[in-house]
Structure formats: structure tokens, C-alpha cells
Amino acid sequence: MIYNKYPILYSFRRCPYAMRARLALQACGVLVEIREIKLQNKPEELLQCSPKGTVPVLILNSEEVLDESLDIIWWALKINDQKNWLTEGQLNQVERKKILNTIEYDFKQNLNKYKYPNRYININKNFYRDRNLKILNHLNDLLKKSKALNCPHLSMIDYAIFPFIRQFRNVDEQWFDSLDLGFLKKWLYQIIDSKQFLSIMRKYKLWEPNQIPIYTNFSS
Numbered sequence: 001m002i003y004n005k006y007p008i009l010y011s012f013r014r015c016p017y018a019m020r021a022r023l024a025l026q027a028c029g030v031l032v033e034i035r036e037i038k039l040q041n042k043p044e045e046l047l048q049c050s051p052k053g054t055v056p057v058l059i060l061n062s063e064e065v066l067d068e069s070l071d072i073i074w075w076a077l078k079i080n081d082q083k084n085w086l087t088e089g090q091l092n093q094v095e096r097k098k099i100l101n102t103i104e105y106d107f108k109q110n111l112n113k114y115k116y117p118n119r120y121i122n123i124n125k126n127f128y129r130d131r132n133l134k135i136l137n138h139l140n141d142l143l144k145k146s147k148a149l150n151c152p153h154l155s156m157i158d159y160a161i162f163p164f165i166r167q168f169r170n171v172d173e174q175w176f177d178s179l180d181l182g183f184l185k186k187w188l189y190q191i192i193d194s195k196q197f198l199s200i201m202r203k204y205k206l207w208e209p210n211q212i213p214i215y216t217n218f219s220s
């Protein structure tokens with residue numbers, strides 16, 4: 001058995017699921033060994049632990065494998081919720097879950113078609129872009145009442161969905177920035193410009209077996 005000093009995180013910098021996992025690991029302050037990978041060339045070591053081949057994957061010291069970003073987030077918050085990501089607020093648990101699912105399934109599917117129309121047969125990308133406007137309007141309405149989605153400070157629900165909204169904006173920033181969604185845009189730009197986000201977007205060289213491990217708590 002190989003004993004790892006710290007949990008190992010397989011990650012891909014630009015993946016929205018990996019971003020939210022890194023944000024949660026940062027919020028809890030735990031040190032991990034970061035292994036940056038390329039999706040086109042997944043290391044055997046990753047596939048052995050998690051044959052489905054998605055990132056993020058966190059391998060705990062107990063050798064338990066967490067290969068869903070939300071499971072990594074829950075694990076991190078259970079250790080230390082020092083940033084109060086789990087504070088009660090204007091949304092109850094069912095409402096928070098509904099938003100998470102809407103973004104992860106409906107919004108993400110529309111986003112894929114808007115961002116990568118060539119991967120689909122005969123589709124109008126703007127049709128899928130505009131489908132997401134209804135979801136964004138709902139978020140904008142929630143943000144009218146509170147600076148963040150659930151409570152006055154940014155918490156789990158904000159960080160868990162923000163990478164997908166960012167990805168949506170990135171397809172056509174000019175168009176997004178012209179939308180009449182002032183509360184949502186303010187919320188988004190505040191996270192994009194935060195030092196927390198900059199820290200989790202730091203670049204690491206691609207992981208290679210036998211390299212000296214890189215440890216981080218994503219704090220700077």
C-alpha cells in the first residue's frame with residue numbers, strides 16, 4: 001500500500017466542476033497534492049482509481065475515492081466550514097438543491113449546445129443561449145433580495161454554480177455584459193475578480209508519475 005501524506009486531487013484547471021471543488025478545498029483550508037491533468041491524456045493512475053475518467057477526483061488518505069465534485073465539496077465542508085458556506089439563508093435545502101440541479105443539468109446542457117454547436121447536428125446555438133436566460137433571470141431576482149444567492153455572504157450555492165455562469169459568459173462576453181441582469185453581473189464579476197478565484201486558477205504543470213509532489217491549499 002502506498003501511503004499518501006495528503007489527499008490527492010486530480011484536476012483540470014478550466015473544468016467548472018474542478019473549479020468548484022478547488023474553491024471548497026480552499027475554503028476548508030486542507031492541504032492536498034494537486035495533479036493537473038489533460039482530459040485528452042488521462043493518467044493510468046487516475047483511471048485505476050476512477051474508471052469513469054472525469055475530474056475532479058479526490059483520493060483520501062483512507063484510499064476512499066471521491067469522484068463527484070459535490071461529494072468533494074461536502075467532504076471539505078464537513079472537515080471545516082470556516083467560511084460559513086452552510087449558513088441558513090433565504091433558500092431552504094430543497095430550493096438550493098433545485099438550483100444546483102437546474103444549473104448542472106438544464107443550464108449545462110444548453111450551455112454545451114451554445115458553446116459547441118458543431119458537436120450537434122443542425123442546431124441553432126442562440127436558441128440554447130436564450131433558453132438559459134430564464135434561469136439567469138431567476139438568479140438575478142434572488143440577488144435583488146440579497147448580495148449572494150442564499151445569505152449576505154457568498155456560500156456553497158454561489159460557489160457551486162458560479163463556474164457554469166462564468167463559462168456561459170465566456171462564450172460571448174460582450175453579449176452577456178449587455179444583458180439587463182445587473183444583480184447577477186455584479187455577483188459574477190465580484191467572484192471572478194476575487195483573490196479566492198485567482199488562487200484556484202493558478203497554473204500548475206502537468207502531473208507526471210515520479211515527479212516531486214506539489215502540495216497546496218490554494219491560498220495564494
Ligand SMILES: N[C@@H](CCC(=O)N[C@@H](CS)C(=O)NCC(=O)O)C(=O)O
Nearest residue numbers: 015016017039053054055056068069
Ligand atoms: N458529475 C461530475 C462531472 C465532472 C465532469 O464532467 N468533468 C469533465 C471536465 S469539465 C470531465 O472530466 N470530462 C471527461 C472528459 O472530457 O473526458 C462532477 O461533478 O464531478
